[in-house]
Amino acid sequence: MISMLFDNLVCWLILAAALGSYQLLLQEWLLLRQGNWQQCGQWQQFNTVLIASMPLCGLLGTIVGLLSVFAGMASGGSGAADLSAGIGEALFTTQLGLTCAIPAWLLQSSVNSKLNRARINHLCLQEA
Known part of the structure; x- marks a missing residue:
């Protein structure tokens, strides 16, 4: 599973979006805790887009992975074990996107x- 995470560009995109999003959310949460609410909300729309991009990137990774599995099947060299392993790898990006x-x-x-x-x-x- 670790190799799936590091060998996939889409996983890196999801992790980068998650890191940026959580950093912005933590910053706003800390500002609110300190009573500096006037400084909050500047990045709200950007963060909404960043969060929405995570599951979409996961879906993109799944589609790319399934296309490679089907391309392998079309070339004639895939057994049931290879097929299920390829589908599992493809679905991992969707899981990662939703989990983040x-x-x-x-x-x-x-x-x-x-x-x-x-x-x-x-x-x-x-x-008052």
Whole structure:
């Protein structure tokens, strides 16, 4: 499984997107904890796109992997074991993309909720 991770360009893209996304989410979470909510939200749209790209890159990796499996079958040299191993490798990228994206979506939802709450509290204090 480790070799699948390091030998696949799509896996590297997913991991790079996850690293960037989690770094942005951690930065915003820390700013909110410190009460600096005014500095949050600058990268919100970019991070949304970054998170959404992870499962899509996983799907791309699956399609590329399946195409290589089918190309191997067409050349006539694949048995059932080779076929199942190739499909397993192809599906690994989808698993990786979803495994990285789902917690990021949940964390982003939590950060956005805290940011919206801080903005509403600020507006309520201004009116009072």
